[in-house]
Amino acid sequence: MKKFFILLSIIIFASGSVFADDFGTTGDLWDNYNDDTATQAGQQKPVTDEQFNSILEKLKSKRQKKPKQMKGESIQQSNETKQIVETAEELPIICISIPLKLNEDSVLPVGHYQAKGEMVDGHPRIKLYQSQFLMADFPAIETADDFNEPELNFIKMKDYNENQVKIIFGSMDFNAYALVDIAQ
Numbered sequence: 001m002k003k004f005f006i007l008l009s010i011i012i013f014a015s016g017s018v019f020a021d022d023f024g025t026t027g028d029l030w031d032n033y034n035d036d037t038a039t040q041a042g043q044q045k046p047v048t049d050e051q052f053n054s055i056l057e058k059l060k061s062k063r064q065k066k067p068k069q070m071k072g073e074s075i076q077q078s079n080e081t082k083q084i085v086e087t088a089e090e091l092p093i094i095c096i097s098i099p100l101k102l103n104e105d106s107v108l109p110v111g112h113y114q115a116k117g118e119m120v121d122g123h124p125r126i127k128l129y130q131s132q133f134l135m136a137d138f139p140a141i142e143t144a145d146d147f148n149e150p151e152l153n154f155i156k157m158k159d160y161n162e163n164q165v166k167i168i169f170g171s172m173d174f175n176a177y178a179l180v181d182i183a184q
Contacts, residue, residue: 091116094128094155099183100136100165107183108136115155117169117176124176126155126169140169140176147175 091114100108113128113135128136147168149156160166160179167178 090153091129092151092153092155094157094167096128096157098165101181101183102136115169117171117174119174124174126167126176126178138167138178138180140167140178142174142176145175146170147177 093112094115095112096108096110099110102108108128111130113130116127116129117140118125118127124140124142126138126140127134128138147154147156147170149168149170152170152172154168154170156168158166158168164179164181167180169176169178
């Protein structure tokens with residue numbers, strides 16, 4: 001049993017000196033934090049404020065370079081501009097739910113129509129189309145009122161009195177309304 005304890009103490013003593021070499025001669029890694037042996041063990045050197053600021057200035061100067069000019073024609077628009085242009089090109093649709101009088105002998109039947117507003121000789125007109133065919137052309141009254149509508153392009157039919165309806169129209173160019181007789 002004595003031999004076993006002697007052998008065990010020799011192993012512990014020998015292994016302690018082997019592990020001590022891993023941490024350097026002055027102690028463990030915490031004692032050598034600012035020493036070069038820490039960087040040799042795979043850790044990075046601390047960066048000073050001056051080094052950090054100089055690198056930051058270099059990165060800012062790279063970002064501020066002007067983009068290369070493209071050859072040929074190019075149009076640069078923001079997404080909002082593109083969306084507004086596309087919205088202005090789309091014709092709004094109106095559902096006519098009662099027949100409307102166009103003139104003394106013609107009636108606009110019930111249906112869905114695409115609306116287009118045009119200025120003809122300085123006076124607004126509301127034109128209704130089905131496919132490429134012009135179905136109605138109403139004289140309108142231009143107004144600055146947007147009728148509390150959230151869209152840019154809109155057309156709606158509202159009751160005006162028992163013999164007429166009010167068609168309101170809005171676009172990027174102008175807002176207008178037309179009073180149209182109901183066909184009896």
